[in-house]
Amino acid sequence: MHNKLAKSHSPKRPNAGGGLVPVRELHAGHRSTILHHFLQLNEDDRRLRFGTHTPNEVIERYVEGLDFNQDAIFGIFDTELNIVGLAHLAYLPVFKSKGRAAEFGVSVLPEGRGRGLGTALLARAAVHSRNTRIETLFVHCLANNKAMMHLAQKAGMSVEYAYGDADAYLKLLPANSSTIVQEAANEQWADFDYALKENLKRSHHAWSWWLGQPTTAP
Numbered sequence: 001m002h003n004k005l006a007k008s009h010s011p012k013r014p015n016a017g018g019g020l021v022p023v024r025e026l027h028a029g030h031r032s033t034i035l036h037h038f039l040q041l042n043e044d045d046r047r048l049r050f051g052t053h054t055p056n057e058v059i060e061r062y063v064e065g066l067d068f069n070q071d072a073i074f075g076i077f078d079t080e081l082n083i084v085g086l087a088h089l090a091y092l093p094v095f096k097s098k099g100r101a102a103e104f105g106v107s108v109l110p111e112g113r114g115r116g117l118g119t120a121l122l123a124r125a126a127v128h129s130r131n132t133r134i135e136t137l138f139v140h141c142l143a144n145n146k147a148m149m150h151l152a153q154k155a156g157m158s159v160e161y162a163y164g165d166a167d168a169y170l171k172l173l174p175a176n177s178s179t180i181v182q183e184a185a186n187e188q189w190a191d192f193d194y195a196l197k198e199n200l201k202r203s204h205h206a207w208s209w210w211l212g213q214p215t216t217a218p
């Protein structure tokens with residue numbers, strides 16, 4: 001199957017293919033920031049993300065249960081080091097007949113939407129999947145989730161609808177030297193971006209303290 005994410009390495013416009021957006025792979029130390037991200041989603045967005053009504057306690061359990069060794073979690077940070085976009089790439093059990101597959105779930109805070117962050121997270125998840133020998137990438141969502149369906153189809157995913165749900169899937173090509181370099185470059189760029197934001201945040205707090213202005217907790 002031919003598709004954009006399975007093959008392309010050079011986005012045509014900034015953020016269009018996600019290459020210029022610094023997407024960082026997260027670890028267990030980010031758990032509280034991840035929780036903060038999800039808790040900022042309103043009821044409708046939580047329904048779109050998790051497919052059902054999702055109260056805070058359910059989100060807390062979900063975040064507690066995230067396994068950073070088994071799955072891959074990606075984040076995009078704003079200047080205050082809050083996560084504005086988050087993706088969970090969950091590796092599915094391997095069945096001989098089906099090959100290796102992973103499921104992609106994503107959320108971008110309302111203020112970050114329409115700027116290519118969802119696209120960047122999907123692109124990063126797809127390249128990471130290829131580099132970890134995943135053959136099929138799945139997205140499961142509500143059929144009325146127009147933005148996600150648009151995102152999936154733009155990435156070349158095939159979509160099947162049934163009973164109010166939609167399943168999008170993408171057959172991935174095997175990794176090659178280009179996908180390895182692409183992911184390493186994005187990771188380095190994301191580390192650099194994070195360090196820069198961390199320093200800016202620190203100096204902002206230092207100046208605020210010096211000038212006697214109130215600051216938010218780091």
Ligand SMILES: CC(C)(COP(=O)(O)OP(=O)(O)OC[C@H]1O[C@@H](n2cnc3c(N)ncnc32)[C@H](O)[C@@H]1OP(=O)(O)O)[C@@H](O)C(=O)NCCC(=O)NCCS
Nearest residue numbers: 048105106107108113114115116117118119146147148150
């Ligand atoms: C789906 C979601 C992740 C998209 O994030 P995003 O950062 O806005 O994504 P992008 O900016 O990369 O792309 C969004 C695309 O969808 C399009 N779009 C947005 N709303 C749309 C709608 N109602 N109908 C059709 N297309 C729509 C945008 O125009 C854009 O297309 P373009 O790149 O061709 O211009 C975000 O809307 C979100 O977090 N929603 C709530 C959670 C959710 O639905 N998760 C998916 C289920 S796992």
